[in-house]
Amino acid sequence: MKRTIQALQAKKKIEKITAITAYDALFSSLFDNKIDMILVGDSLNMSFSGKEDTLSIGIDEMIYHTKAVCRGVKESFIVTDMPFGSYQNSKMAIKNANKIYKNTSADAIKIEGDIRRAEIISNIANEGIAVVAHIGLMPQFARSEGGYKIKGKTTEEGKRLIDCAVELEKAGACMIVLEGMYSNIATTITQALQIPTIGIGSGVNCDGQILVWSDMFGFFQKFKPKFVRKYLDGSTLIQNSLEQYVKDVKSGNFPSIEESYQG
Structure with a gap:
């Protein structure tokens, strides 16, 4: 059954929301149904395209990757990042x-x-x-x-984050991602809001978690951020498998008779 925003909101205080990024149909189909929410993140500009930051990706590229993800998903809730420079004012x-x-x-x-x-946010939400x-x-x-700065280090900054979250909920946000902030601030925000909070590097008390x-x-x-838990050594597995493939081809071990069409 397709996840809806109402179903995700209903999980607050009852069940943690799971979220992950995806950029294509292949991986999104592997994640579908096993994960509540899939984010087509502008992080693809770094992890997929090899850029130094997220800033240079455009709206058409985000749409291209979102279409691909949507083709692989039947059940998970899909969120797409609005890229840098695409929402400078309400009209845009x-x-x-x-x-x-x-x-x-x-x-x-x-x-x-x-x-x-x-x-x-209010004006977009009013558009449905x-x-x-x-x-x-x-x-x-x-x-x-000047870099990726952890937030909420001071009492004043923490209060600004809390006030901001409350106002964005009032404006019509259906969920809120809390990234890279002190966990006590994220906990306070989560307790203050009616909508779910999705954490990334913001502690365990958020309503859900997301990783790239x-x-x-x-x-x-x-690099590996402090908040990332590595569940697979994918790079080593791929490289080892590729080395074995190269050996098999060069030795004539691949393809075998069973892997060849016979006339």
């Missing part, structure tokens, strides 16, 4: 959110930003488009902030 945001909704089967879009995004907010460490702001698939399965090798 509504236009691009509508473009995603019309051209894909995404269930919601996600927007990074603080309390200043409240009006944009579900909006997931994203606060705390925001990758789209990493360049302007290539991080958790050990394929992305440039």
